Amino acid sequence: MRYFLVLVFVALVPLAAAHDNSQEAQEDTLVRTTQSWDGNTLPAYPEGQPEVTILKIRVPAGAQLDVHHHPVINAGVLLEGELTVVSKEGGKLNLEAGDAIVELVDTPHYGRNDGDEEAVIIVFYAGVEEKPVTVISPH
Numbered sequence: 001m002r003y004f005l006v007l008v009f010v011a012l013v014p015l016a017a018a019h020d021n022s023q024e025a026q027e028d029t030l031v032r033t034t035q036s037w038d039g040n041t042l043p044a045y046p047e048g049q050p051e052v053t054i055l056k057i058r059v060p061a062g063a064q065l066d067v068h069h070h071p072v073i074n075a076g077v078l079l080e081g082e083l084t085v086v087s088k089e090g091g092k093l094n095l096e097a098g099d100a101i102v103e104l105v106d107t108p109h110y111g112r113n114d115g116d117e118e119a120v121i122i123v124f125y126a127g128v129e130e131k132p133v134t135v136i137s138p139h
Contacts, residue, residue: 037085037103050126051128051129055125059119072128075101078097078121079122080097081120082097
C-alpha cells in the first residue's frame with residue numbers, strides 16, 4: 001500500500017507543477033472616474049440609440065491636431081509615444097505610453113506630439129447614432 005501511495009504522489013507532482021498560475025487572466029483598472037481630466041463632472045449620456053466608437057489615432061512626431069471638441073463622453077489609453085492635451089482655457093495634460101485619459105466634453109482643446117516618435121492612442125466614445133464624436137472648431 002505504501003508503494004502505491006508513493007506512485008500516486010510521484011504521478012501527481014508533475015500535474016500540479018504544470019498548472020501555471022501566470023496564465024490566468026489579470027486586470028488593472030486604468031481609470032474609474034466621474035470627471036474629465038480637468039476635474040469637471042462628466043455630463044449625462046445623450047438621448048438616443050447608444051453607439052460605441054473605438055478609434056486608433058496616430059499622431060506623428062511634431063504634429064498638432066486641430067482645435068476640436070467632443071459632444072460625447074470618451075476615454076483613451078496612450079499605447080505609444082507621448083501626447084500633450086491643451087484646453088482652450090489653459091489646462092494642460094501630459095501623457096506617456098500607458099497613461100489613460102478621460103477627455104473633455106464640449107470643451108475646445110487640441111493635442112500635440114512634442115516627442116520624437118509617433119503617438120498612438122486608442123479612444124472609446126460613448127455616443128449615439130448619427131451624431132459626431134468629434135467636431136473640428138472653425139479656424
